[in-house]
Amino acid sequence: MEQNKDWLKLDNAAKIYPATSSRKSPAQFRLAVTLNSPVKLKILQQAWERMLKRCPYFQVYLRRGFFWYYLQRHQDIPPIELMELIPTPTFHMNHKFSHLIRISARESTIALDFSHIITDGNGGMRFLIGLIYEYLRLDGAHINKIETIPYPDDEPSADEFEDGHRKFFPGNLPKPDALPKAYHISDKPFTHKDFKLISGKIQLDDILKISRQNQVSTTEYLSAVYMFSLMQIYKQENREKNPKNTIIRLEVPVNMRKFHPSGTMRNFSLYVSPEIDLKLGDFTFEEILKKVHHSMQIQIDSKELGRQTSRNVGGELNLIVRIIPLFVKDIYLSNLYRRLGENCYSGVLSNLGSISIPDAAKPFIKSFDCILVPNHGMKKSCVVLSFQNELTINFSSVVESTELERLFFTKLVEDGISVSVKEI
């Protein structure tokens, strides 16, 4: 039983992160909630301690084994820190006993920083909602429970610990097609700070209306706007004269819990990859939207995604891969990450969807936020979430230029959507 052990194997998706994580490629994200009143630190401390004990798979630190990394149960609870508006990248994984989760607070906001080694956006958000529930309950509010959220008065179940990819491994299937290198914005990453953030807020009704008009989903519409903006930057850079890496391809995470009945709190996401090839000429926005819609409709399919699972888990189960010592695997995995990850994508757009919280908790909460720490390969990343009637689009960037964000939000404005923007 995983619950009774003091250590955990890394899940299949997390296996690659320890070998590749660095300040330039942090594999880290922040989930934050802003309350309608200032945070009560003492109550937050109690809620935090109870939640972390409830979710032991997050109270861990990374250790090196001979063949694989593993997660060792931590004896300490990470202290609550003063929240920085821009989260510091990397959980210093080379430091012994360094936690892979961090909590911070400022004024009315509570922020949780997660390393992707322990969970994905869905697992992190369920943990945050559980924390809010406990915080409000300890503060005297009567909050109803909703499904799939870990509550401190419940025992952790076995499926929260499971590796969903391994559990739903479909066997040997044809591998996904190899992806050629994609276009990357040519700007150089800055060195004087970690990254900057531009946040846009729009009315959910507006984006739903325009998506329905085009008969596409919100994710498809926003992905098309992102790719359309990237195409314009490509043209501004005069790449046509020296056409290299002409493919604009987005990495769009898909929550695999929608396809398989898993309650795991750990990583269980895969990716779809809508793309356009600028060798074929310029695309209008409508053409891009059509391509994105059809390619995502085809790719978001349990059988198609099963090919990715088959490749990833099949690689992990390969006898030769397993018996190779970790220091050799580190070299292989970081190379694999470059070939299958950073090099193949021009950007990432992660849509966490609509945040569901207990009805009784809604009057206490102003907004939710998410930041995906960008890497120096793709340079920018975009994360989207909605709460009540507000949709938040956060661009994090390691380059000074905000041209992509300008083009993106200007396109939304052109389409009749009112956008409120701020820089952090």
Place this chain on the structure above:
Amino acid sequence: MPICKNCGVELESNIARCPLCLTPLGDKAQKSDKVDPIIPETKVQKNQSPLLLELFSFFSAAGAIVITAVDFAYGANLTWSRIPLISIIFCWLFVFLIHHLLTKPYLLVILETVNFLIFLWFLDRFIPEYYWFFSLALPIILVVCILFLLVILWIRSFKLSTFLSLSVGTLAAGIFLLCLEVILNIFHQKNLMVSWSLVAFACILPVSGFFIYYQLRINKKGSEFKKYFHI
């Protein structure tokens, strides 16, 4: 809330300029500075497995044709070129079978064995005066093939863990050494006595036993050993 004249987006009331286009609030549009593009090096990656096989086939065929033509040019008959020709055919079949039958290990092992035996039989025929195929090569290759198939069958049937598989593999290697010495002795001296292979087998046994011990250790709940060496 103020609205940027350039981007059309709504901004926080307490900021001095648009964070997107850097336009000061109230002023006309002013585009942000552009950074000179730096075009990275490109290497387009493709799925190269079928292409590699095609290239290998092309060069094998070209080599075979050239060798045959040169040999014919000197005597209207195949002489010295027979050995490189059969070697090329063997290599090509070896790669071809791996490429097509990697997911069918039993069939792959059997067909590769047949391929290797045919290759050795031809070599035996082409090199006169010293016949070794039926008395030496055939039994050795058959022993290797049978042991290999048994190991795969055993591992798959009992779903052995990695270390138990390694234990079975090393044990099979020890048995092969015993068989090898018997075959060599029959070939050279016509007797069944074994000597050095017994010593080698005795050395291999503790290695095989170590893998079993190792598996038992990592099966112990909560063992530090299991954490560090989990595979």
